[in-house]
Amino acid sequence: MSYCSKDGRTTISLEVDGKRVKAAVSPRLLLSDFLRGPCAAKGVHVGCEHGVCGACTVRVDGQAVRACLMLAIQTDGSRVETVKVLGIADAMHPLQERFQARHALQCGFCTPGILISAQTYLREHPAPTRRDIEELLSGHLCRCTGYTPIVDAILDAAELERR
Amino acid sequence: MEASRASETATVLPLTAPNPARRTWVGAATLRAEDPALLTGEGRFIDDLSPFPSEHHAAILRSPYAHARITRLDVKPALALEGVTAVITGADVSAACKPFPVGIETRPVFYPCAIDRVRYMGEPVAVVVAEDRYIAEDALELIDVGYDPLAPVVEIEDALHADSLPLHEAVGSNVVHDRSFAYGDVDGAFANAEEFVEAKFVFPKYASTPIETYGVIAHYQRAADTYVVHANFHGPFILHSLMAQALQIPSNRLRIVVPPDIGGSYGIKSAVYPYIVLIALASKIAGVPVRWIEDRIEHLCASSSSTDRVTWARAAVLKDGTILGLHLDQVDNTGAYVRAPEPACLYRMHGTVTGAYRIPAVAIRNRLVSTNKLPTGLNRGYGGQEQYFTLERLVALVAKRLGLDVIEVVRRNLLRKEEFPYHAPAGSVYDSGDYHAALEHALELADYPALMAGRESARAEGRLVGIGIGCIVEPSGSNMGYISIALPKDLRDRSLPKSGCTEAATIAIDPLGAVTVRLSTTPQGQGHRTVAAQIVAQELGLEPKQVEVLAELDTQTSAWSIASGSYSSRFAPVAAVAIRNAARKVAYKLKAIAAHQFGVAFEDVDLVEGAARSADGTHVTSLKRIAGAAHWNPSSLPDGMEPGIYETAYYSIGLLRPPDDDDRVDSSAVYGFVVDLALVEVDSRTGRVDVKQYVTVHDSGTVLNPMIVDGQIRGGFAHGLGGALFEEIAYDENGTLRSGTLADYPIPTASELPTIVIGHVDVPSPFTPLGAKGVGEGNAMSVPVVIANAVADALGANEVRLPLVPHRVWEMLQPNAVEAR
Known part of the structure; x- marks a missing residue:
């Protein structure tokens, strides 16, 4: 698959989920397309491409960002983390475990972005209130769950991490 | 057979799965098989x-x-x-x-x-x-x-004008469909009425937009x-x-x-x-x-949406609140085309048009118009939210006109449990229910007397507080014949009759005894793989984690039929039975092989904990060996038995027939029930509607997995509230889309959705072997009108137009406001 062959390419090197990546990319290539395409990070989901739904949220140098609102070339020299960094199926992160226990996902399309946001937030806010989590989630759209179980799962995970 | 329980929302659930030794997996809150992949970025989306x-x-x-x-x-x-x-x-x-x-x-x-x-x-x-x-x-x-x-044609009432430019020249009019129906003694009902309640209802166009396009x-x-x-x-x-x-x-x-x-x-x-x-x-x-x-911009302008509807309705009532009959003149707008399965929006609820009430007579005129808007189609609740917006607003207006408490009017007309199976006048046959028990449970969960007292004291302080109620029948498992009622009988008779709600499932056991199930239900988050594993595990004496379930449908290699897929909440009443029947075929074969090997009668073999056992306990052989015989050593099988284990079951509810000569149709397989009670407060300065309390009580028959059932209820609620308060696929007078981004099409976020109280009064369906009814759509149907009823109560308004966005509510609050802006 060619990406943006029309434009002159720029070589970038970065770290994606702990692996070094070096690639020649078009200046206009979105980070979301770069991650899903050449990096095969299929856990980055694209829902709106205008920064509202939050499904494509990833971490760039420790900050949660919308991968659809960034260009790949902006991540040259950065450390990019997707949902892959949380845990794997037989060794899930407490957030992932609580999402399953609370039935906080149904179709699962919005879930990876929410997990990244929640993990990033809890690092700096270990004892959030329910209202805090609702605020945090205002940057994410979920159409399946009605959010209540998601809020519960994140509060559970915060409590487990504090123990 | 009734079970009543209120869900817990506050306590931390245990991390461990239920006791693996138990055999009754159906009904357990089994954790979902789908989740580990989805949580770790290994989902396989298109x-x-x-x-x-x-x-x-x-x-x-x-x-x-x-x-x-x-x-x-x-x-x-x-x-x-x-x-x-x-x-x-x-x-x-x-x-x-x-x-x-x-x-x-x-x-x-x-x-x-x-x-x-x-x-x-x-x-x-x-x-x-x-x-x-x-x-x-x-x-x-x-x-x-x-x-x-x-010249664009944008609104329903524009399209009804004879001088609107026809979108389809060959049709020659923007009214592309017009049929009338009458059931029961409508004239008699209106002749015997003591009061008439009449109103126009407008329901908006919105879309339960998924996050994946x-x-x-x-x-x-x-x-x-x-x-x-x-x-x-x-x-x-x-x-x-x-x-x-x-x-x-x-x-x-x-x-x-x-x-x-x-x-x-x-x-x-x-x-x-x-x-x-x-x-x-x-x-x-x-x-x-x-x-x-x-992309998302394409999705919002050119995918699909619910239909907008205008209804002119008239009810014939007695002074005690008894509803004798209805006249409904309904006009649906399917947008620029009539894209199949439309005109099903007008007909999905056809047999169920009288809802949860004993209304013996109803006359219906159904029209469809074409306008220069996005074509419509299935949308959670499909046809139900439009139908119940009319019916439940009408019930509230009847109570208001007669000076009765709306609960009293509901109680007077609500079907009683001894009336089941209930033959509704337009053809639906409601299988089971205890609507009054569900209503009482909802009133109890909401503490209705306290709710009323709270409303009065808030009003005394000048606050705008209102209570809304809705009682709706939730049909599930559509009868594929219902859509043909859009055609008059003579045209219907020219094509093959259609009926039923057929679904299929296939189960295979491989040479090492591993079980694989193949579904044709194309789930989008409803946990079908989990529930299928529960059902099959129970039938075969296994644990769910031993059962691999594939959700991929391939029209060349899967067992499927015209009704296959995921819509009309058909998994629980229909697909789950196909899965169970396929598992029973497999169990039959396993038991026959074991009986032959053990030298005992078929009836004396049971499948327990991964093995076949004889009743006296003298013979125990693992499932792996029993199933293996069918692959490795066909000569050891009973005479005449085919080798291999690969069984498909097709299932449809036999009671479903094509429409009859009098245009009656039992439009769905089974019928659940939902009672909702809402307390809202309207901010008089901003017009913002705050949902203070929301109670929803469901009859979803036998509950296959209570965790998933309550998840479906919460999801349906979120869609209903979006339609009630926020969402509209809006166009200006030129037909230009005004809601073309997710910034302009506001989907509720965590801050806007209240935590709801869920209750159950589940009455298993006698029409299906598992007794389960669909559950995912009820609140999508009920919430728009329940919120409308609550806001109408808060403002003392007769006409309410959705979505109740702040500017619309604020305008209703202004002196000399024209109602229903």
Whole structure:
């Protein structure tokens, strides 16, 4: 698959989920397309491409960002983390475990972005209130769950991490 | 057989799965098999798949006009762009394709792409196929299109005017369908009435937009003359027949493969099917496999939505609140085309039109209009929210007119449990229920007397507080025959009668004894794999984790039928039974082999904890060995038994018939029930509606997995509240879309959705072996009108128009406000 062959390419090197990546990319290539395409990070989901739904949220140098609102070339020299960094199926992160226990996902399309946001937030806010989590989630759209179980799962995970 | 329980929402659930020794998996809150992959970024959604090598990418040019003639279309500059493979236009489509079949007699012509006229903003005009999506989008800008704008028709009542410009010249009118029905002694009901309550109800157009958009990956394989298409399409698979007819190919040359994961749909993705045809043609013309992933802007202007409806309704009542009869004059707007399964929006609730009440007589006039708006289709609740908006507002207005408490009017008319099975006048046969017990449970959970007292004291302080109620029948498992009621009997009689709600499932046991189940229910998050494993584990004496369930549907290799797919809440009442029946076939074979090997009677063998056992306990052989005999050593099988273990079961509820000669139809397989109570407060300064309390009590029959059932209820509530307070696919007077981004189309977020209280009064269905009823759509049907009733109560208003966005409510609050802005 060619990406943006029309434009002159720029070589970038970065770290994606702990692996070094070096690639020649078009200046206009979105980070979301770069991650899903050449990096095969299929856990980055694209829902709106205008920064509202939050499904494509990833971490760039420790900050949660919308991968659809960034260009790949902006991540040259950065450390990019997707949902892959949380845990794997037989060794899930407490957030992932609580999402399953609370039935906080149904179709699962919005879930990876929410997990990244929640993990990033809890690092700096270990004892959030329910209202805090609702605020945090205002940057994410979920159409399946009605959010209540998601809020519960994140509060559970915060409590487990504090123990 | 009744069970009553209130869900817990505050306590931390245990992390461990239920006791693995228990055999009754059905009904357990088993953790979902789907979750580990979805939580770790290993879901397999349509855009994650690469089924074909050397694929190209499509982008679609769309009309900027609501209504215009195409006067010029020059694609040469686009074709000249490096990296562009092909450009497909309406001329290619009309040359290769027939219009899709349409289920009404006027048959407005519908192709997957505009031919010479555009009829809604966003309608496809051309498809570019290029090496990548970026180049394809660049090329769209190079296509030169000339448009000659035509007068747009936007609102339902505009379309009813004889002088509105017909969208479909061959039809000659924007009223494309008009049928009248009468059930029971309607004239007698109105002659005996002591009061009449009459009102006009307007229900908006909105869309339960999924977060994953449409996706199609098509490959025309020339040697086989076959289209292989991967798409996040979830049925109904009757639409496969329509696609094959449009493509003019034998239906076994259209192979549709549905990915294991679909990122939500709520009905909306059913309408990806015209794009399946369009991208399939693009693949044939371009000579390469083609991937098209819809973007969000395309989705909001050109995917699908619910119908908007205007109803003029009249109720004949007695002074004690008894409803004797109804007159309903309903007009649905299916947008620019009547895209199948429309006009089903008007008919899904047809047999159920009298809802949860004993209303013996009803007259209905159903019309459909065409306007220059996005075509409509399945949307969670489909037809129910429109129907109950009329019926439950009407009940509230009856109570207000008669000076009665609305609960009293509800109680007077609500069906009693001894009336089941209840034959509703328009044809539905309600299987079971205890509606009064559910109502009492809701009143108890809400502490209704305290709610009333709270409202009075708030009002005494000058606050705008209101209570809303709704009692709705939740149909599930659509009867495929109901749509044909759109045709008059003489036209119906010319084609094959249709009925039933058939679903299939296949179960195989391999040579090492491992069990695999194949579904045709195309789930989009409802946990079908989990529940199927529970059912099969219970039947075969296994644990759910030993049962592998595949959700991929492949029309060439799966067992499926016209009703297959995921819509009309059909998993619990129908598909779950097909799964159970397939498991029983497998269990029968395993027991027969074991009985033969043990030398005991068939009845003396049981399947327990992964083994076949004789009743006296002297023989125990693992399932692996029993099943293995069918593969490794057929000579050891009972005489006449086929080797291998691979069983398919098809199931439909036998009671479902085609419409009868008097236009009665039992439109669904089974009927659940929902009672909702809401307390809202309106901010008089801003018009903001705050939902202070929401109680919902459900009858979903036998609960297969209570965790998943309550998840479906919360999801349905979120969709209902979105429709009640926020969402509208809005157009200006020129037919220009005003809600074209997710910033302009406000989907509720965590801050806007209250935590709800869920209760159950579950009465198993006697019509299906498992007793389960559908559950995911009830609140999508009930919440819009319950919130409307609560806001009407808070403001003392008779007319309420959804969505109740702050500016609309604020305008209602102004002195001299014109009602129903």
